[in-house]
Amino acid sequence: MALTLYVDTTRWRAHQQSVVDQFPGIVPVCKGNGYGFGHERLADEATRLRSDMLAVGTTYEAAKIKDFFGGDLLVLTPYRLGEEPVPLPDRAIRSVSSVEGVRGLVGARVVIEVMSSMRRHGVSEDDLVKLHSAIDDVRLEGFAIHLPLDRTDGTDAVEEVFGWMERLRAARLPLHTMFVSHLTATELSALRQQFPQTRFRARIGTLMWLGDHDATEYRGAVLDVTRIAKGERYGYRQEKAAADGHLVVVAGGTSHGVGLEAPKAVHGLMPRAKGVARAGLATVNRNLSPFVWAGKQRWFAEPPHMQVSILYLPSDVAPPAVGDELVAHLRHTTTQFDRIVDRQSA
Template identity: 30%
Template sequence: MTIRLTVNRERWWNHVVGVADEVDGLIPVVKGNGYGFGRAGLAIAASKLSPLLAVGTVHEIVGLPDEVTPVVLTPTWRPPDTTEPVLTVGSNDHIAALRGWQGRVIVKLSSGMQRYGGNIDLVAAAQRAGLRTVGVAIHPPLAGTDDDHRQQIVDHLPDIDPSLDVWVSHLFPSTYESLPDSHRYKLRLGTYLWHGDREALHLEADVIDTREVRPGDRAGYHLTEVPGAGTLVMIGAGTANGVAPLSDGRSPFHHRRQRMALLESPHMHTSMGFVPAGDPCPRPGDWVDLQRPLIHTAVDELRWI
């Protein structure tokens, strides 16, 4: 079973470089599964864009290019042995956990996310704890408009010392450029940077086998009754790769621009699709399109063309 991501290298890189040229203070984000590309390879690409690179956790600072400084976005209770990365704190407890560590931190300020982050007093608390505070971060939610996100950031500015960089996210470059010139800013970009040109990316899965079925037949882990005469299509993608039905329950698979029905929910390494008799049907060894967010998908094969 194989999930394959095909990338038009020139088109993809042209978009990435175009964004980097447009954004002053860009911080590329390379975290989790590396946005479907894998963290190691994507970090090399990111190192060509900025000397700073944002990662998800302290466990993701290993194996990064030597020329970049990692910025860890998620607070940690156990600081790393090195002071090279810039860590994030979002509460007094996070600050206490880093007491005695000699590195740099960014202080997370509260936003509508209500995840972690506090008021501006955390900056002084971090400094009293001996942490070198180099900036503050504001992380608006995805919900709302770009103007809503901008307003959440602007509301904090009167309390922020202009000597501190203001790290922001979830803004389009045009909105980012409109922030008041009272402060210096850095823009964290992940999805828009790496996935902004969807036409450069193609996700698909291979067909392992097919089986003709008749009305009344049952198949699958739960012996589900088939919808009618047709073909069961065994697709080499399942929960082991993060493949699941769409949020509305529909199948994530397509063949010849037609959505393929699922007989039942995907399992570890195989999904069972159903094609009614008379409809175009893939054959063993063919590939079918897969509609999944790349940040949720473990790709087996990355192909550059």
């Protein structure tokens, strides 16, 4: 009995191809837990798509993926002086976000990140004049800019990239390749028209692998179903049942990422009100699970265990049978499945 990731392979791959067609020169991204699919699986998919480059998050990921992907590996985390050395092949390309970092990678293949409105990392405009001598000692693969997902101030992504292209050109730095993140196909097309001598390469992960929500589905198998009466105690903490019903034990616990939720940026009165309501319910041990039965997400009976979760079903809901599978609304980037099953659609 397992937490299973079901993949409609035909549909999933059709979506991948549509993204490749929209973004010529795309660099697929495979980082973290491989967007829920695993590094080896995404490396295989990138190879199938004939990608010449795969972006990974860290040098440790690159060391793992190098045995599954034969093209170039672009490490997105910037190099830092004094970092632990990780043996990598020459086809690995390091991102760098400082002049000192460039100088510390003599002979290496590098991509230089510029500081965007993300304010995360990157060389500043004042650094550009210092790069001339520094890049003579490395193999420069291009520059890169990582843009924000949302622009609540009304600024324009194309204008931000355009501004940096002009600064780089004014500094007489090579503009043969620009790696970009979080631009639409239309925005990229506009930049290509403005800078026809530059090759723009979009680094894309979420849209590539998770853009078609209906192509994948998590399901947890039901392991046990137990009737419980009002007032009876159950679980690790021996809570009392508030009413008659059933306890449903389903595959999927904390080791799978069940119950793990990343903080969210909340805007507007209604989302804030919902957040306050959820927090209030949690104080009385009422937490909504990701598992769905009879058309509704069901409540945890208690916090999820390491490999299973216990759900509470009220007495007016017919329970599932052992062996049934419950759909689970889980975040791919924080979920670890027991098995993956490919299903071919017509």
